[in-house]
Amino acid sequence: xxxxxxxxxxxRIELAAAANRLAALGYVxxxxxxxxxxxxxxxxxxxPTKVEKRKITPDDICFVDxxxxxxxxxxxxxxxxxxxxHLRVFEKRKDIRGVVHAHPPILTGFAIAGLDFLARPVLPExxxxxxPMILVPYAQPGSDALARMFDAALRKSNGFLMENxxxxxxxxxxxxxxxxxxxxxxxxxxxxxxxLQLNGLKSLSDKDVSDLEHVMRIRxxxxxxxxxxxxxxxxxxx
Numbered sequence: 001x002x003x004x005x006x007x008x009x010x011x012r013i014e015l016a017a018a019a020n021r022l023a024a025l026g027y028v029x030x031x032x033x034x035x036x037x038x039x040x041x042x043x044x045x046x047x048p049t050k051v052e053k054r055k056i057t058p059d060d061i062c063f064v065d066x067x068x069x070x071x072x073x074x075x076x077x078x079x080x081x082x083x084x085x086h087l088r089v090f091e092k093r094k095d096i097r098g099v100v101h102a103h104p105p106i107l108t109g110f111a112i113a114g115l116d117f118l119a120r121p122v123l124p125e126x127x128x129x130x131x132p133m134i135l136v137p138y139a140q141p142g143s144d145a146l147a148r149m150f151d152a153a154l155r156k157s158n159g160f161l162m163e164n165x166x167x168x169x170x171x172x173x174x175x176x177x178x179x180x181x182x183x184x185x186x187x188x189x190x191x192x193x194x195x196l197q198l199n200g201l202k203s204l205s206d207k208d209v210s211d212l213e214h215v216m217r218i219r220x221x222x223x224x225x226x227x228x229x230x231x232x233x234x235x236x237x238x
Contacts, residue, residue, distance in 0.1 A: 014176050031050050037097055049081055117201055126185055
């Protein structure tokens with residue numbers, strides 16, 4: 001127990017850096033948002049509650065087990081109250097190492113409006129790097145009900161809109177890469193919003209999506225979501 005803070009130094013540095021960058025991007029305000037990374041099969045590193053993301057340091061990172069028990073928290077700190085849905089992601093998606101939950105303004109706008117435009121294939125890069133941004137129904141933040149809301153969609157994609165709440169990005173490489181992809185998706189959301197204000201939204205055709213799958217094979221990119229769930233890129237967007 002006492003040796004835990006001395007472990008996983010690179011993971012704690014990565015998580016704190018991602019938290020700082022999340023704040024710098026303006027994707028969270030005050031104490032909002034939370035990030036985590038899988039350190040071992042049973043240990044998850046997660047950001048503390050009530051600490052501004054711009055101020056988080058590696059020494060502030062908390063350790064929880066897959067049952068939600070706090071293994072370590074710095075003095076006067078405790079893990080985010082939204083740990084349940086982070087742990088649900090890690091339980092259901094054994095391939096995932098990083099989870100980032102935030103409130104990017106435009107993505108969150110789509111989540112509040114309950115619109116599924118971002119679940120359509122619109123821009124090539126988000127299509128092959130993330131998959132559809134699937135809308136997850138609202139549940140009380142920090143609740144077990146919110147954690148369970150992800151079950152129906154979690155294996156299908158790596159990006160999610162949380163209705164009336166925000167966005168979630170997950171990634172097999174870690175929280176830093178998950179944040180890269182969240183930034184990509186927020187930029188895509190801005191472009192979609194502009195398109196809707198102009199002449200409407202035009203999705204990529206089925207042939208376009210099939211052609212992108214060929215690009216993915218050349219680049220060695222996996223299908224969105226959990227391995228084996230989507231047999232083709234078109235499957236992901238159905």
